[in-house]
Structure formats: structure tokens, C-alpha cells
Amino acid sequence: MAAVDLTSHPGHLARRLQQAHYLLWNTMVSEEITSPQFAVLNALVAEPGLDQRTVGERVGLDRSTIAEVISRLGRRGLLDKVRDPQDGRRFLLALTEDGLRTHRKLAVRTARMNQVFLSPLSAEEQTLFLELIRRVSDAAEGLRNPGEPLVARP
Amino acid sequence: MAAVDLTSHPGHLARRLQQAHYLLWNTMVSEEITSPQFAVLNALVAEPGLDQRTVGERVGLDRSTIAEVISRLGRRGLLDKVRDPQDGRRFLLALTEDGLRTHRKLAVRTARMNQVFLSPLSAEEQTLFLELIRRVSDAAEGLRNPGEPLVARP
DNA sequence: GAAATTTAATCAGGGCACTGACTATTTCGC
């Protein structure tokens, strides 16, 4: 009797959006390398030699998840993992030749996919859309490390 | 060298948005019942006696995933599952008293959470935001069952 | 300089999401 309209719930819509993206990625970019995996490759192209935790921070993955993703990329031979001689806790990461090649190939396809994904929106709407998502998720991010209240500050 | 800026990639932003939502849900709504589980409860409040596949369709979950979610809700005693006497393949689903009570309680908290989640945006931006997400995911949905091209139709 | 704290990574455990293969039941075609 008191059912709610989920199409006005941002969380539900966010989930559907991600599913839609997953589908399109699989058909237009790769069935082997996932979008989070590409994000990791990309982070290591930008900054080779990062440690695992920092890569996770760059792409928005927690320590457990980043460990799994990196282990899969290692198994595929796309990156190497070496103990930091300066700090025995860390692993330093860098792409292999194969990893670099894969990143180059997928970067092109990803750009095409993004175009198709956003094509239902006009150019101005696309810009706005990305900005709105960023603002909402950045704000919620502030909850993770407290001190920055989300709604009001006295 | 040829690294890409992920903050302009809708897929990456969609993932971050969902993570942000997950976090907020956990702190403001429930640590036991997840957002997809609430969506299933809600679908059964709206239409009691639906079968499993149709519930999945309503909330946007494939047959495998909906089976898991429903099994978990069943274990928690929030819904009942009966064979359809008319069609021996189907299971008919309905909420228990506990399921109804849980839905009522969470519906209130969910409304509050949505407000907080969207609070970084102005009222007009909020409406626009939801509409843009809907349009993008609806369009990509059309890829699932072909016949409706995503970009152009001749 | 040894004890206490912090930090990087792992592991166990739970949940979401998809594909592809399989079973059981119903419906369609003839």
C-alpha cells in the first residue's frame, strides 16, 4: 500500500546506471578487462611505481578490492609487483609491455564507448551530468573521513 | 604518458556514485537490509504475489541475482515463496508481517537518506540530475533487447 | 633502545552482478 517510486531514488538509479555501463563496456570495450581494471592500468600509466594502497586511492577502491584487482592483473601479466626496498611493507607496481599495450588499445575504445553512453544527452547536458555526479559523490566522500559534515555545519 | 582523466568518464563516476550511496545507506538506513533488498520488498508491497522473474524485472536484477537476493530475504523471514499451482515453474512471492514492518521502517529512513544524498544540489539540479541518469540508463537498456538502436535510427 | 602506535597488505566472510550450462515445466506446432 505504501510502496515508493524507485525511479526517484538516486541510489537505485545509480545502480541501474552502472549496470547499463557494465553492459556497454562488455560489448564495446572488452570482455576480459573490466572498467575498474582499466582504471588501475590508467593510474599506473600516469604514475608508474605507485604502491598498492595509493593506486586504490587514485581509482577509488579500498585495500581489499584493490588487492584482488591487482592480483588478477598480475596473473594476466599486465603488471609487475616488487617489494619496496625502502619500505618492506609496500609493493611497488608498474605495467609490463603487455600492460601498456593493453591500456593504449582500450583507451581508444573507452573514448568511443563514452560517446555512445552519453549520446542520449546534448553536449551541454553531458557536461552538466558529469559535474552533478562528481558533486554528489565528492560530497558523500566527505563522510568517509569525518570532520567535514555533509549537510550543515554549525 | 597517454593516461586519461577518469573524472570525465561516466562509468567511473557511476561507480563512485554507487559507492558513495552504499556508504550512506549503511550509516543512515540499515546495515542488515541492502538497497537492492529494499527494492525487492518495495516491489512486493506494490504488487504482492509476483513471481521471481517479474520482481527481478521491476527492480532491474537478472534471474541469478534476484534468486540470491530473494533467498536471503527468505532466510530472514521477510517473504514467503510458494509454488504457483497454475504454473509449476513459478514461485509466487509475498511479504510476511515482518517484511511489511521492515519495509515501512526503512521507507522513512530511505526518504531521509535521499535528501541528504542529494543535498549538495539545488532543488532544480536534483530534478535534472535524476532525469539525466534515467535517460542515460534507459537508452543503454535498449541494447539488452535489440531492435532499438542506441544512437541513431535511419 | 624497547614498547606502543600506525601503516601496508592479506584473509575470511557477506553481498551484488553477470554469463553460460542445466533441469523442470509449460506451451506451441503440427
Next chain:
DNA sequence: GCGAAATAGTCAGTGCCCTGATTAAATTTC
């Protein structure tokens, strides 16, 4: 009516995502 095709659900396998506990290495504190 009976065999073929379609449909509902399950199961195995892979991957993402989180929390909480644990281990090992560094840093801080006294």
C-alpha cells in the same frame, strides 16, 4: 496427442565491493 521450442528457476564460475581481524614492517613515544 506428441515432439520442439520457450520459460522459470538453479548452479557453477568470475569479478567487484565492503567490513573486521590478522600479520608484518615502520614510526613514534617515552
